[in-house]
Amino acid sequence: MIPYIIRRIIHLIPTFIGATLLAFIISQLVPGDFLNSMRLSPDVRPETIARLEQSFGLDKPWYTQYFLWMGSLLRFDLGQSFSGNQPVSAVITKPIINSLILVGISLIMLYAVAIPLGVFSAVRQYSVADQIISAVSYFGLAIPNFFFAQVLILCIFLFRSFTREYFDYNQLILPVAQMTSSNYDTLTAFGKFKDVLWHALMPAFVVATSGIAGLTRILRGQMIEQLSSDYIRTARSKGLDERKINYKHALRIAIIPFVATIGALLPGLIGGAGLVEIVVSWPGITPTLLQALTAQDIYVVLGFLIISTLLLMIGNLISDLLLAVVDPRIRYN
């Protein structure tokens, strides 16, 4: 397994170089740079601009900038952010953690909802419930996340008007913005945890919807295929009950392709969290990234790119390892 992992990482190096180079070139195609606004301002003297250009390295040709940056990368240094004058790592760490919290919770929701739904609709194939699940799934696949988030926010507000009217209860049942309450700093560790979780519920659900819909559909197909296979007939002939047959035997195999794709799912979910983060003002990757892009704070953008690539690599490794755990046919080859 270890040589395999090493081989995998070596294979990723060219991909990694290609991706960063491409990103660098694209950033150069955009006219101007971080100092644009200063250049246009009559208050800033040309000498100041020149000094800044020099200190940021913006006076050098783009390929020199690229190699310098790659050089610092080898020392595990992501470079400096132009705005705020702090290391890139300091700028991007918090947003990445915040996004991972959101995505982690939605990943849990995704599996917790999609697996039972998929199994249920396979077992009750063509029943009314199965058809309702199908219809809702297509809706979930079709509706854009940012729009769905706004619809849910609206619903939560409407529900408050309702409870205010009839129950004299003037609170939102779920928070609709931010990641923490205003009294977050005064809370205990467990209280903080609960607070974040509470805030994450709605956006995480939104991020998970299309995944839930897709996974339910595919799992249903996988389960139907497995349930008609020979080893299920054997399991029935042993006298096992339906629960054991569905979960212990059929699902155990139907789930294998999903374990294999957890790694690919992770970056997809992070991407999917994007606009939702903006709608609910979640202090995650997307708002910070958009800010950096507008300001042409190029190393911050590249920093996000590198971390996402790393996450992708780690995700793929994790799913490969998990795959070997769930599928003995792979483990013994």
Place this chain on the structure above:
Amino acid sequence: MAKSEKLLDVRGLKTYFDTDEGTVKAVDGVSFHIDKGETLAVVGESGSGKSVTSLSIMRLIPTPPGRIAGGEMLFNGQDLVKKSEREMRQIRGNDISMIFQEPMTSLNPVYTVGDQIAEAIVLHQGKTQKQAMKMATEMLELVGIPEPAKRVKNYPHQMSGGMRQRVMIAMALSCGPQLLIADEPTTALDVTIQAQILELMKKLQNEIGMSILFITHDLGVVAEIADRVVVMYAGRAVEEGDVVPIFTKPKMPYTMGLLNSVPRVDKAAVHQERLEAIPGNVPNPLYLPEGCAFHPRCKFAIEQCKAAIPDLVDSGNGHMVRCIRWDEIQKEQAVVA
């Protein structure tokens, strides 16, 4: 032998499938019985309803589209048709167990063979997982798998087809069933392995004293293993009796055709003129011929054969035949010989 006792008595079993094109009468009034300790072979061409019959006994017909439309199946005097799903689960794998044609796919690829054998033992015998694994190892030894203590931890893909079929047998026998249903257990195996598996089944039958319902289309196997035979055609039993009379003096033209279509060791080459396949094909179960379903392919057929489905009648000594002309045909054959 003491007066034989019926273990399973199938009477007028009807298993239908409701498909988009119409009702497929896969099994249409099949009757036979199995005595304690005996081996009954069910033979017939592909599609004659052998597997559907065996799955009906296990009550494992997929519903829908399938359903048991009639008849009774008395197992130790109790009708399996009337059992609830829960009661059936206590019978399956415990009193009646089954092995299948496809050893390569009949085991779950993600569990060890030991786990899969132990599963039934834990379920039916209330043993702990640890005791059950020990018994699973003993079962592997019983079915002749070398190094059972090591093999018990193997996954199915680490074993050959013959070994996997042995595992299936070990699993089926782990709870000491009274009836073992074997649906073409050797068809997918090569000839030497086939012989070994048959040998094993005979040996274990003697040790455990169970009855076997052996499904096959290989008449050579029947001669080797069975006490009695049921010949099926288009969802019905057309001839039933002890092996020797059926092999030496078949009375139903379909059985004669079947016997003529295989090389025989017991008949000297001079006696058996030449091998001939039965002309024509198995009828489409949706459009069974009127009357005797075999008449389009039967060289003895007369107009009257199309009128009504012949009854299964006793031609003497419990040798049952479903043919209106069996008597005449027998005399005719005697003249020819």
